[in-house]
Amino acid sequence: MGRGDLTNAEWSRLRAHLPATGRRGGRWSSHRKVINGILFRERTGVPWRDLPARFGRWKTVYERHRRWSADGTWDRILRAVQADADTEGRVDWSMVSVDSTSCRAHHHAAGARKKAPRVPKKRSTPRHHRPDEGLGRSRGGLTSKIHLAGEGGRRPLALLITPGQWGDAPQLVPVLERVRVPRPGGGHPRTRPEHLGGDKAYSSRRNRRYLRRRQIKHTIPEPKDQRANRQRRGSKGGRPTGFDKEKYKRRNEVERTINLLKGFRAVATRYDKRAYVFHGTVTVAAIRLWLRT
Template sequence: MPGPPACGRGAAQSTAASEEEIDTSQHRSDEGLGRSRGGLTCKIHLAGEGGCRPLALLVTPGQWGDSPQLIPVLERIRVKRPGGGRPRTRPDHLGGDKAYSSRRNRRYLRGRQIKRTIPEPRDQRANRRRRGSRGGRPVGFDKELYKRRNEVERTINRLKHSRVVATRYDKRAYVFHGTVTVASTRLWLKP
């Protein structure tokens, strides 16, 4: 059996201290925080309308992937029609980066008849070619439309001009979601 630690604490004190460290590194599911390369962080997933204005957003823990969040973000889109009636829930066109390329997302977009410009990653392209005729058709890709994808990055940059969004002072995810929503509203109100 090993002796007491070199720092002078007994074995009981040492295990209690390590349990406290474990408890502080854990996070609750309603906080929207998760481990990522930069430490405890969160992600803002959003759909923008093209003029650096967000239409729908979602806050997730930092380690969650981008691809599974595409469908929940698109299902949050509600654009009121000027003449009344049901709100629009389907964008005319969707542009995304390689992180959103998956069979599930493409099937969903095809089912809702949403035009899309999402590049196919090299590994998915090689896998499709390897499967031959069973791999499916190559995805359509328009380089000119893909140049507009940076508008989402610019929208997130504008949201982070608000210091409270950039540093996330809020502990709970729903409070931070409200903070980001207020910052989004400010973007819509600016001329």
């Protein structure tokens, strides 16, 4: 076992959730070796072609990561390890916080085809095609933004990739809609935290109305301009928003979750051209955080 590879305990928690057969019905070979190669690239950020020979052919490692990113396998594995942790009581639902972080895109991440590739009439447009590819341009160059909801144990519950210039408030609802932790005993997956925290970037009437409708208590500070506008409108402006200072102190947990994610160099800097592949890269990092506990 090399540095950064899956430990025996981590592998035992992961192997039960891996697909048993390949695309044409044959068995996948060397799951553990290939996943260790993916984790090596996540941790170091090296080009796929520069993977050490102990992981096998670099093309095999890359294709498995790309394919599992495209068909949602990584997302299903993430939900499965979250379900295991929830069964063991290792998910802190008492406080879930939302936040975002920008990731500088390497110039290798640019140049993906903007238009969807031509496909035969009998086939539909590829489901993972995004014209923006999750890239935005700012003064510093190309950037992507990771929006995530993190639980109290400093692990991601859900994540979303957008261009770097997109705002935080419009992404609160899409991120929370992605929180779906299955229940092994059956029934609806768990989707609702006991309390939600966020900074003032998430303060909007739409977000607060959505949280009240779902009966989710929340601690989100109100910016000065919104407070002044509400007061200016008098009784039509509505009630003052509640704010719990002690609860708000726990918002640093999601910031620490982001720091753990960006400890993977392939997450801190985006090298993937396609948005769905970068989403898979961030998801693999999240899976590793859940396996470590």
